[in-house]
Amino acid sequence: MEQTFIKTIDDLRQTVKVNASLTFAVLEPYLDDAYYKYLLPYLGEKLVERLSGDQMTASDVKLRLMAVRALGPLAVALASPELGVLIGDSGHTVTRNDKVTVASDQKIARSEESMQERGWTNLERMLDFLETGVYPEWADSQYAKRRSVGNYLNTARDFQDLGKVNIGYSRLTFERFRPLLEALYMKLNRWIGAALDRSLREEILQPADPLRQELIGYIRVWLAMNVAKLHTSQATRVQRTAAGQVEFRPVIYPLYADPADNGNFYAEQVTAMEAVISDFMVHHAPELGLPVPEKLDFNSIDKHIFIA
Secondary structure, eight states: OOOOSOOSHHHHHTTSOOOTTSOHHHHHHHHHHHIIIIIHHHHOHHHHHHHTSSOOOHHHHHHHHHHHHHHHHHHHHHHHHHHTOEEETTEEEOOOOSSOOOOOHHHHHHHHHHHHHHHHHHHHHHHHHHTTSOOGGGGGSHHHHHOOSSSSOOSHHHHHHTTOOOOTTOHHHHHHHHHHHHHHHHHHHHHHOHHHHHHHHHHHHSOOOHHHHHHHHHHHHHHHHHHHHHHHSHHHHHHHHHTOOOOOOOOOOOOEEEGGGTEEHHHHHHHHHHHHHHHHHHHTHHHHTOOOOOOOOTTSTTOOSOOO
């Protein structure tokens, strides 16, 4: 299904600054690519079909406008690196004349970042509108299908309110974190045991046990702090910027305990929460269905050093 949200250069100029003389055919491939990359996964084919029809409600028009305002800047940002060069027998060349000259790399990068930021912001607004529940067709989208229940952290609000990590309630940030969370769920399963993990997930769906609720609270903080640690460490920041590509950056606010040594507050909290969870499981082992740790009694009658 090809995109029908932006059909002319005038449509595009409603969302991003481009010259009217620019040929629409030049940008059309990038609009299609941006549509498949940025828009279709979040809307789904059924909802796109509804927004492409001739009889749209006022709500449809509002949603379509949000989609257009997200697609335009993201498509031009995607096209920007290629629009500035000509590819021919002489390789990569640029056009110069007496009236205009090629923009500096710094200005190009700032322009791309601005378009990316506006595009992602408008996409966030679109998702916020969709979560009002007006469109049942939205359930068919890849984004909606990934939204799960029964996990320790199911939404951006869970991540911020229950995990205690500030991400500005960004749904897109939470979606970027989801693969890492899934890996941490596997690590958690190995750590606390499959049986306890299963009982805690059942507790999330049907709360009944205050003891398990308390443990779930500790685990949620441990999960969110782990994700935050991995995204704000010095090594990770270097890795993310090494490619030099303008892309969506997860919104997360780093907190450093000792800036001089790049100490990471989130890493300290991960270590602290692991100790809290371990102590809690040992102390409440019978109630949680865990093996009771055996205490070593060094003063028992059968333990001695010398034989008379």
